[in-house]
Amino acid sequence: MDATTTYLEREHVSRVERWLSIAAGSALAAYGLKRRELPGGAAAIAGAALLYRGATGRWVPGVKRRTGGYGAGMYGTGVIADRDSDTRTQLGGGRGIHVEESVTINRPMSELYRFWRNFENLPTFMNHLESVTMRDEGISHWVAKGPAGMDVQWDARVINEVPDKVIGWQSLTGSTVSTAGSVNFDDDSHGTRVTVHLQYNPPAGRVGAAVAKLFGEEPNQTIREDLRRFKQLMEAGEIPTTSGQPSGRR
Amino acid sequence: MKAVCWEGRGDVRVETVPDPTLLNPRDAIVRITSTAICGSDLHLYDGFIPTMRAGDILGHEFMGVVEDVGKGVTNVKRGDRVIVPFPIACGRCFFCTHDLYSCCDNSNPNAWMAEKLYGYTASGLFGYSHMLGGYAGGQAEYARVPYADVGPFKVPEHLSDEQVLFLTDIFPTGFMAAEKCNIQSGDTVAVWGCGPVGQFAIRSAFMLGAGRVIAIDTVPERVTMANEAGAETLDSMDPDVFYKLRNMTGGIGPDSCIDAVGLEAHGPHIDYVYDKMKTMTLMATDRISALRQAIHSCRKGGTVSVPGVYGGFLDKVPFGAAMNKGITIKTGQTHVQKYLPRLLRYIESGDIDPSFVITHQVTLDEAPRMYRTFRDKKDGCIKVVMKPH
Numbered sequence: 228m229d230a231t232t233t234y235l236e237r238e239h240v241s242r243v244e245r246w247l248s249i250a251a252g253s254a255l256a257a258y259g260l261k262r263r264e265l266p267g268g269a270a271a272i273a274g275a276a277l278l279y280r281g282a283t284g285r286w287v288p289g290v291k292r293r294t295g296g297y298g299a300g301m302y303g304t305g306v307i308a309d310r311d312s313d314t315r316t317q318l319g320g321g322r323g324i325h326v327e328e329s330v331t332i333n334r335p336m337s338e339l340y341r342f343w344r345n346f347e348n349l350p351t352f353m354n355h356l357e358s359v360t361m362r363d364e365g366i367s368h369w370v371a372k373g374p375a376g377m378d379v380q381w382d383a384r385v386i387n388e389v390p391d392k393v394i395g396w397q398s399l400t401g402s403t404v405s406t407a408g409s410v411n412f413d414d415d416s417h418g419t420r421v422t423v424h425l426q427y428n429p430p431a432g433r434v435g436a437a438v439a440k441l442f443g444e445e446p447n448q449t450i451r452e453d454l455r456r457f458k459q460l461m462e463a464g465e466i467p468t469t470s471g472q473p474s475g476r477r
Numbered sequence: 478m479k480a481v482c483w484e485g486r487g488d489v490r491v492e493t494v495p496d497p498t499l500l501n502p503r504d505a506i507v508r509i510t511s512t513a514i515c516g517s518d519l520h521l522y523d524g525f526i527p528t529m530r531a532g533d534i535l536g537h538e539f540m541g542v543v544e545d546v547g548k549g550v551t552n553v554k555r556g557d558r559v560i561v562p563f564p565i566a567c568g569r570c571f572f573c574t575h576d577l578y579s580c581c582d583n584s585n586p587n588a589w590m591a592e593k594l595y596g597y598t599a600s601g602l603f604g605y606s607h608m609l610g611g612y613a614g615g616q617a618e619y620a621r622v623p624y625a626d627v628g629p630f631k632v633p634e635h636l637s638d639e640q641v642l643f644l645t646d647i648f649p650t651g652f653m654a655a656e657k658c659n660i661q662s663g664d665t666v667a668v669w670g671c672g673p674v675g676q677f678a679i680r681s682a683f684m685l686g687a688g689r690v691i692a693i694d695t696v697p698e699r700v701t702m703a704n705e706a707g708a709e710t711l712d713s714m715d716p717d718v719f720y721k722l723r724n725m726t727g728g729i730g731p732d733s734c735i736d737a738v739g740l741e742a743h744g745p746h747i748d749y750v751y752d753k754m755k756t757m758t759l760m761a762t763d764r765i766s767a768l769r770q771a772i773h774s775c776r777k778g779g780t781v782s783v784p785g786v787y788g789g790f791l792d793k794v795p796f797g798a799a800m801n802k803g804i805t806i807k808t809g810q811t812h813v814q815k816y817l818p819r820l821l822r823y824i825e826s827g828d829i830d831p832s833f834v835i836t837h838q839v840t841l842d843e844a845p846r847m848y849r850t851f852r853d854k855k856d857g858c859i860k861v862v863m864k865p866h
Contacts, residue, residue, distance in 0.1 A: 331571070333569065333570050333571050333574065417571045418571060448589065451589075452589065455588060458570075458582070458583065459567075459583045462567060462569045462570050462582070462583055463503070463567035463568075463569055463570070463583045463584075463624070464502070464503065464549065464569075465501045465502055465503055465549070466501075466586075467501070467565075467583060467584055467585070467586045467601065467610075467623060468500055468501060468586055469500075469586055469610070469611045469612055469613070470500070471498065471500050472497055472500065472612070472613045472621055473478070473480065473494040473495045473496065473497050473534065473613055473617075474482070474494060474530075474532040474533060474534060474613060475480065475482030475484070475490070475492035475494050475531075475532035475533070475534065476530070476531065476532030477532070
């Protein structure tokens with residue numbers, strides 16, 4: 228990342244550059260994940276850095292990091308997450324895959340927050356999750372659907388929480404999967420803007436391959452579809468489907 | 478049950494398929510008593526709309542009797558006689574709550590497909606490609622209707638199917654096209670295309686205060702039907718349509734122009750040949766001579782309203798004319814739900830009897846033949862209504 232540090236002072240990347248970064252980052256990340264080997268891993272990481280830059284308009288911060296948490300402060304919720312609660316800390320900065328997606332939902336912030344805060348609800352709209360179980364002391368147990376019936380599991384704890392506004396979580400140290408995420412709820416003239424940041428770092432070996440597969444080759448699209456289902460569920464009360472309808476196909 | 482299925486370009490068949498079932502809490506099942514073939518079904522028939530799959534059930538203009546409802550549906554019940562609007566709308570998203578039902582955010586299960594092409598998806602539609610939802614349509618004995626507490630609209634028993642069926646699509650579509658023209662009393666409105674939507678646009682323009690309507694088509698029975706509504710008419714194959722419109726309006730041009738033709742336009746000029754060649758060689762998606770002529774003919778500061786369906790990326794759009802003349806372009810799939818109470822009042826009060834447009838009434842089994850007849854404009858065919866039961 229040496230080359231990037233020279234740009235640190237220029238915090239906001241131009242719009243066109245952002246799109247190019249997102250495109251190049253996605254391609255690199257997809258390519259890297261597909262290869263699942265050392266050069267591929269390097270490409271995935273470089274891709275993640277570009278994604279970060281594209282999604283946030285900032286370069287991956289290096290030594291001279293500015294204050295302001297990733298999950299909260301930047302979006303003006305008035306919450307300054309400190310370094311320890313930063314969702315990236317777990318992953319050591321720009322490592323792994325980073326995804327940012329947002330959706331606007333025509334429901335009050337508090338209602339959306341309440342539904343999300345009960346993590347056991349998440350599998351109703353996050354297709355890659357099998358189950359989430361709330362345990363004592365803010366710890367939750369997450370089970371994701373791996374390929375060929377191989378479950379990927381981890382424990383997570385809430386690291387940042389402002390009622391009706393922000394929830395941040397990360398996997399416990401030592402989990403097989405290193406992951407962190409946050410969701411922000413902001414008032415908007417069209418409803419509530421829900422912004423999700425998700426970062427994960429596939430470990431090496433079979434589990435890593437399983438994790439990579441969870442989010443597919445286009446992790447942004449995967450999260451986007453999750454958020455779409457969340458919106459459908461909260462607004463329309465159901466997720467639209469045509470599965471099971473008749474057709475003339477034989 | 479029997480259903481009309483799209484099997485490929487120029488190939489629809491009546492197949493026996495399973496009966497539909499409730500899939501979501503807000504679903505209803507409707508036993509269909511009348512169902513029509515729409516001009517826009519011909520775009521599917523002719524293979525102009527992408528993401529159709531062999532076996533898809535067609536049809537988006539249908540009505541009938543509620544047979545079953547999910548537990549989330551409280552305002553319609555078994556036995557209610559309803560018409561079903563063609564856009565599938567949740568009624569609760571930002572767009573639905575702003576009367577933009579055909580832009581519903583939640584009803585397209587395949588939203589990602591439409592987003593690739595359009596940036597954002599419109600609502601799901603019945604029987605109109607997988608990109609727009611992949612929902613089974615209503616040219617069948619039964620249909621599953623999602624969000625049945627929002628879409629299906631109860632109609633009074635004293636009105637016949639033929640009088641209310643077109644509330645599902647073509648009457649509101651023609652009406653919205655005219656409404657978007659912002660007609661001032663005495664205005665001149667030109668309407669390209671005298672198919673069913675054009676016919677309703679002509680009548681709606683008069684209802685909204687137009688002094689003159691000039692309708693442009695070349696099919697004799699459609700021209701006659703336009704004349705019967707009080708419209709003056711021009712032949713769309715006449716190379717001098719622009720010149721004649723100008724002279725008929727004292728050198729000003731029509732105040733508003735409605736393109737009720739859409740992406741399979743024909744025309745007398747070289748641009749038609751150009752579009753035809755490009756679409757045939759898959760280098761363009763739409764034939765747009767009607768739209769070009771509408772923009773070119775419209776008066777300065779006027780409105781071009783486009784109920785005609787377009788699919789993709791339009792070639793040689795005279796945008797310079799639109800810009801320099803200060804034209805307003807209005808378009809969109811119809812927000813049917815928004816117009817239903819008002820248009821039903823027009824029907825009940827006798828201001829309009831939409832059944833005038835029907836030329837053919839047949840059983841469902843005759844669908845394959847009627848698609849051909851309708852497409853080829855044979856046998857005086859303007860509107861086909863099928864009776865599945």
